[in-house]
Amino acid sequence: MICGAVLMVTLTKVVHMVISMAAAFLGLAGMFVLLEAEFVAFVQVLIYAGAVSILMIFGIMMTNHGSAQQEPTRPLHEAMAATAAISLFALLFYAIRSTTFPAAESSILPAEADNTMEIGKLLYTGYVIPFELLSILLTVAFIGAIAIARKEEE
Known part of the structure; x- marks a missing residue:
């Protein structure tokens, strides 16, 4: 999922970006399966990985991309963005590691419960x-x- 998200941001071809986004959506669906939320995982695959990705590909095919100019690279902006991203990651990592979460109750549902x-x-x-x-x-x-x-x- 992380690999798909990173590729989504770094790739230059729009179709490849949409495919990477679909991979991130599929990874998220896998996480929902691990959390025992099968319905949400199914909806994630059906709506986001399927319908939204196909809709974006149709939108890309219907628009003209031949006249797009590539912006010049700005090393200072890239360095500042990388520093901000790493700082945000470090802050979130610290916040998650230092938080004490309450003990989880048993998440096993009775056999007759079907959400x-x-x-x-x-x-x-x-x-x-x-x-x-x-x-x-x-x-x-x-x-x-x-x-x-x-x-x-x-």
């Missing part, structure tokens, strides 16, 4: 109207983005 089933029941009973309206809104937004991209091309 995915309860989320599904709630989503398709109590929140079915907002769920369907959101799907229509996203479809209209995607079609509008395609129409705008085609008008600029012509």
Whole structure:
């Protein structure tokens, strides 16, 4: 996951950056599996690693990148950014290592508890109207983005 995030920031080709971002999303889904949050891991893979990455690739393909000028390198800015990143990492590392966390209770759920089933029941009973309206809104937004991209091309 860290490797995907670092590659996302350092690579220069936009498609390679999106693939690296998808790798970071997959790593995050793996962490959710280790935390026994299978539903959240499934949603992470389905929505972020799948849909968002594909949507970004479509957006990249529909835009013109031939006229992009590469900015000149600025060593002072790069050194300051690296120093700030290392300082932030050190501060977070120190804060995490010096914090005393309370003892965790047993996270083992009873065999009959199924959070995915309860989320599904709630989503398709109590929140079915907002769920369907959101799907229509996203479809209209995607079609509008395609129409705008085609008008600029012509």
